[in-house]
Amino acid sequence: MPDATGLELLAQEIGEPALGTLHFRGKGTLIVDPGSIRGVLQTLKGKGFEFLSSVHGVDYYPEEPRLGVHYELIDMDKVDRICVKLRVGTDAPNVPSVTPDWPGANHQEREVFDMFGVVFDGHPNMRRILMPEDYEGHPQRRDFPIGGEPVLFTADEAKGDAYTMDV
Amino acid sequence: MEIERRPAGQAPTDFRIRQLRAKDLLAGNLEGDDLQRHVEESIITTTLDKAVAWARGNAMFPATFGLACCAIEMMSIVAARVDVARFGFEAFRASPRQADLLILSGRVSIKMAPIVRRIWDQMLEPKWSIAMGACSSSMGVFNNYAIVPADKFMPVAVHVPGCPPRPEALMHGILKLRQQIVTGPDAGWRERYEAIGTEEIVMLPQTTGDARA
Amino acid sequence: MSTTDYDHRQVEESITMAPLGRQVSENVHDELLTLNFGPHHPATHGVLRILVTLEGEVVRDLEPIIGYVHTGIEKTAEDKSYWKAIPVMERMDYLAYYFNAMAFCGAVETLAEVEVPKRAQYLRVIHMELNRIMSHLVWLGTSCLDLGAISMFWYGFRERERILDLFEQSSGQRMHTRYIQVGGVIEDIPLGFEEKLRQFIAVMPERVDQYEALLDRNEIVLQRLRHTCAVDAQTLLDLGVTGPLLRAAGVPWDLRKATPYSSYDDFDFKVPVGTIGDNYDRFAVRLKEMRQSVRIIEQAIDGLPEGPWITDDRKVALPPRHELATSMEALIHHFKLVTEGFRVPPGEVYYPIEGPRGEYGVFLRSDGSSKPARVHMRDPSFVNLQATKAMVQDSYIADLIATLAMMDPVLGGIDR
Numbered sequence: 146m147p148d149a150t151g152l153e154l155l156a157q158e159i160g161e162p163a164l165g166t167l168h169f170r171g172k173g174t175l176i177v178d179p180g181s182i183r184g185v186l187q188t189l190k191g192k193g194f195e196f197l198s199s200v201h202g203v204d205y206y207p208e209e210p211r212l213g214v215h216y217e218l219i220d221m222d223k224v225d226r227i228c229v230k231l232r233v234g235t236d237a238p239n240v241p242s243v244t245p246d247w248p249g250a251n252h253q254e255r256e257v258f259d260m261f262g263v264v265f266d267g268h269p270n271m272r273r274i275l276m277p278e279d280y281e282g283h284p285q286r287r288d289f290p291i292g293g294e295p296v297l298f299t300a301d302e303a304k305g306d307a308y309t310m311d312v
Numbered sequence: 313m314e315i316e317r318r319p320a321g322q323a324p325t326d327f328r329i330r331q332l333r334a335k336d337l338l339a340g341n342l343e344g345d346d347l348q349r350h351v352e353e354s355i356i357t358t359t360l361d362k363a364v365a366w367a368r369g370n371a372m373f374p375a376t377f378g379l380a381c382c383a384i385e386m387m388s389i390v391a392a393r394v395d396v397a398r399f400g401f402e403a404f405r406a407s408p409r410q411a412d413l414l415i416l417s418g419r420v421s422i423k424m425a426p427i428v429r430r431i432w433d434q435m436l437e438p439k440w441s442i443a444m445g446a447c448s449s450s451m452g453v454f455n456n457y458a459i460v461p462a463d464k465f466m467p468v469a470v471h472v473p474g475c476p477p478r479p480e481a482l483m484h485g486i487l488k489l490r491q492q493i494v495t496g497p498d499a500g501w502r503e504r505y506e507a508i509g510t511e512e513i514v515m516l517p518q519t520t521g522d523a524r525a
Numbered sequence: 526m527s528t529t530d531y532d533h534r535q536v537e538e539s540i541t542m543a544p545l546g547r548q549v550s551e552n553v554h555d556e557l558l559t560l561n562f563g564p565h566h567p568a569t570h571g572v573l574r575i576l577v578t579l580e581g582e583v584v585r586d587l588e589p590i591i592g593y594v595h596t597g598i599e600k601t602a603e604d605k606s607y608w609k610a611i612p613v614m615e616r617m618d619y620l621a622y623y624f625n626a627m628a629f630c631g632a633v634e635t636l637a638e639v640e641v642p643k644r645a646q647y648l649r650v651i652h653m654e655l656n657r658i659m660s661h662l663v664w665l666g667t668s669c670l671d672l673g674a675i676s677m678f679w680y681g682f683r684e685r686e687r688i689l690d691l692f693e694q695s696s697g698q699r700m701h702t703r704y705i706q707v708g709g710v711i712e713d714i715p716l717g718f719e720e721k722l723r724q725f726i727a728v729m730p731e732r733v734d735q736y737e738a739l740l741d742r743n744e745i746v747l748q749r750l751r752h753t754c755a756v757d758a759q760t761l762l763d764l765g766v767t768g769p770l771l772r773a774a775g776v777p778w779d780l781r782k783a784t785p786y787s788s789y790d791d792f793d794f795k796v797p798v799g800t801i802g803d804n805y806d807r808f809a810v811r812l813k814e815m816r817q818s819v820r821i822i823e824q825a826i827d828g829l830p831e832g833p834w835i836t837d838d839r840k841v842a843l844p845p846r847h848e849l850a851t852s853m854e855a856l857i858h859h860f861k862l863v864t865e866g867f868r869v870p871p872g873e874v875y876y877p878i879e880g881p882r883g884e885y886g887v888f889l890r891s892d893g894s895s896k897p898a899r900v901h902m903r904d905p906s907f908v909n910l911q912a913t914k915a916m917v918q919d920s921y922i923a924d925l926i927a928t929l930a931m932m933d934p935v936l937g938g939i940d941r
Binding site: 418447453455456459462 | 564565566567571572593594595596597598600601612613616619620663666667678679682683685686698699701836936937940
């Protein structure tokens, strides 16, 4: 993990897109501006972080901007990890896709789109991946109801509702 | 040497005696009461329904329908410790047309439910289904937007609880189903579940406009 | 080899005799056939659907479609307290349940700064390596089933039953055992576990010898796996592939060695690495990993230190039952933990571990309450699946089956 000073130097090198840094529990994080994510990842690739291990989304509801996308990078030679985070709001949830540079982000960006609604511009196949194609809504957002069936208790069974469909 | 006294009419347990009687039968030497008694003791008579039900119950072909974790325990029953081959069910058929038992092992997601239903429809009568595990019976550990309990879209004969059920538990469920089949000659699942009125009417895209149930 | 310049749906819907969009061969009477594999298919290792575009028997394009066992586990875990979320997280990759639990508990421990006692770390290692062997045995059995070597299924599951007996002895359950908890393990190993474990590790190397004797020089296995679907390391690295697939291509990246966690640096073991990255290398790497796991288990049980099996921090771990009768504090802690659960300070962590299929990483975000605000599992099979197309491009469809088998995808992890 780049230590705190290394992280600050890295942020300085990246320059304007870096909105902040965070060093938490021994790991460094760069918070960047969404529009410049491709450039930032290319810079980090030049610094040795050549392996993109994970792209995942977070919903920071009720804080704004609400939707976050995190990129986990590994430097296999120096055995280092760094995380790059960006945040977008639901009104303009567009982030440039990094799939052209990092093919491993393909399915992962589709999953972030499916679950959170972040649209990745430039992605070759921006469709839902886990939910059915015609599903409406983005399930892992915090204000999406968890759904499910109400539990049928014995007392309710006596009322004659054989299934909980009427509830 | 002890003399065993036995009430008359019981099958002699001595193998030699039965063997001699059978020899006599084949030679055509048994007559009258002897013949009657021998036939009753050695040949099972039954109705055709019961015979067919017995045969069906002892030779079910499960469909390979492993969805999630329960599938691994379903594979365990095929393995050597809890050997399902001793009951005759080791021939898992991949094609639903050749299978008659659908063991729904694992969680059924909303994307998969229409496909499960289609596989079920493709199976030929008589067919049975076992909902293995908590997830297929009743959503299990996960009560959320993505799962459907099997009872909502297909009839299930036996629910086996567990997460995942031990192979012995699944075996118990299968044997319970076999008991149901053997004792109750099958009449088709619509009658069994009183599911009258659930037939799908398909209008053929032709000028005659036939309705076919 | 550009296969992305035409729309899949167009290809699917227009199976005609006319060549479509691009010329794949000089013979104008060749047609491209798009075939749908699955989701209900005996060879797809779960409910995986693949759209294959074939020219004769050669695969020209491939698109995996997933989501048929999507269970919304990550969202369910947000609704439960940390302790109660462990069984839910375990059910993701259903062949590596200890690893799922370890990644999640590791993330919580990192965030809450809970220290895990040494004995608990060793016990975790023992159970995780047993789980690794068990996962590889299921892989071996089902892969050989796909290749046609059906008897391997029974041999693999015979060993698996012995491992599940050990799991049952230590935790009461065969699968999804809830053994790994935040701060340690749920209970110490019972009497008789060590003896049975030693019997197992005495027998296991011999069994792996038997598997190798049956398969390694088998001409059919060699013909099907040797030099089929090889991919170079750089492509795999670009695709984010980790685990035995990456090691088969020659990249010696194993998180147990690179960033040791849970006392893995106390043990002396090797990491098998392949040379060309074809199907045979993937197969051999996993077989040899089984041997190395036995070595780790042996060292762990030999060096098992005395001590508590879960952290002493009563704010996180349940107090032992006998304390409840005498200590008021223990009773209050027990009550708080069981009803509300413990609170974790706000923050975000990503905790990666090395599982049987690659890097399992749990991203955990806490907002200070007793329920996680976001749990995400970076599942290796999900990312590895993207490499399928690179692997089977321009190979036969039989090689597709063999490659899927060698890739060891577990749909529970892919779809979560």
